[in-house]
Amino acid sequence: MKGDGVLVWKALSVQPVRLSVLVSDHMSSSLLVPVLQVCACLNGGTCQYSSVTQNHLQGKFQVVGCLCPRGFSGPLCGNSTDACRGEPCFPGVDCSSAPHSDSFSCAACPQPTVSSGVPGYKCFENDFCLPPFPFPCHSMAECSSTGYNYTCACKPGFTGNGQECTDINECLDPATCPNAKFECVNTAGSVRCSCRYRTSDQRDGCGDSANPTGWNVFNVSMSWGKRQVGQEGLTQLERILSMGFQNKFYNASMKQYRPTAPSGPNEYRINMSSDTPHWYVQDYLSRVGAYYDITLADVGDLDECKANEAECVPPAVCSNTYGGYRCVCNGTDMEEAQSCVLERDNVNRTGTAEAVSMEEQKPLILGLVLGIGIPLLMLLLLAALACFCCSRKKTVSGDIPRLLPDYRQDQFSVPFDYSNPALHYTTHCSPRVLDGITTHRGRR
Structure with missing residues (x-):
């Protein structure tokens, strides 16, 4: 103890010791047990009195923490730093570090994995098409990993080398x-x-019809x-x-x-x-x-009439229609023939005069049928009824006077003379081409 009353004690180790100070005189005495905080930082470490790393003797002897410089570690900075101590590399990959350094290096990734970034630090399966690797191909391409390489191919409907893909315009075909x-x-x-x-009334696909x-x-x-x-x-x-x-x-x-x-x-x-x-x-x-x-x-x-490609035979006249033509004879269409030739009952009637004559005779023929045919039919029905009545026999008793003279009965015995040709008429018809018939197409 110095003369000024200051007690100096130097700790030589971090082994715990109990320090007691007893002060006495002729009148009284006093015992003091102080708390000791020991700093034992090595290799230039800095004492941190705010932290305690060791606590002994019920807190009466404490070892404070140390802030270690680069390359050292441990409670008292007595250990050199080993960056590989925490096994930072991929499992199975060797780690190496320099003395008094916190840096490390890893060996190559094992087969069949590959590294991304720092070699050996993180190893992945060797598929460059999957994360964490960025997708190496075009967005419209397929990626295929091949060992330590990959290939790109454009998807169907696109063309290019896989790195650049362009849409194919299929409508050009x-x-x-x-x-x-x-x-x-x-x-x-x-x-x-x-x-x-397609129209609204079509229900058969896209207008597919016969x-x-x-x-x-x-x-x-x-x-x-x-x-x-x-x-x-x-x-x-x-x-x-x-x-x-x-x-x-x-x-x-x-x-x-x-x-x-x-x-x-x-x-x-x-x-x-x-x-x-x-x-x-x-x-x-x-x-x-x-x-x-x-x-x-x-x-x-095509106007077949102007192109002289119609097959109408004069006096029939060619008339052009959409998609075809028609042969017109006296204002009417010829359905079957291209000339003004009408064949009925194996008789050829040619020319316009015959056709006009037949048309003019139709009212006369109709009048004869209505004026003669119908009355004649009524007379025939009456005659048949009279014959039926006369043929029935009637039985009576006694003498029956004759109702009519013989000459009167002979008059009505045969009502009509069927051998008379004037009472006979054979009906017939004359062909006529009507107007307004839908025009036919070209030659079928």
């Missing part, structure tokens, strides 16, 4: 939808076919981007219409070809079902023109 009745609508990675000409009797004949003027010579162009047109209209297209023929001007339009004749209008064909050829390299396609009704 006319064969995508069944036929010309459908409109092709392209969607992302797919396509749908909607009915193009073909009506007859057909329409249309004229088609076409030019091809690539030279289609003669039969080659006709064959191509037949193939296009057969695919687009299926059973609605019958046949086609070529009417005009210009070998001196191959780039000019060629004239075709097409036969379509009578429920297929020309604008239907025009619309379809316009839509598929780019695919088949068609530079011009014009479809219209």
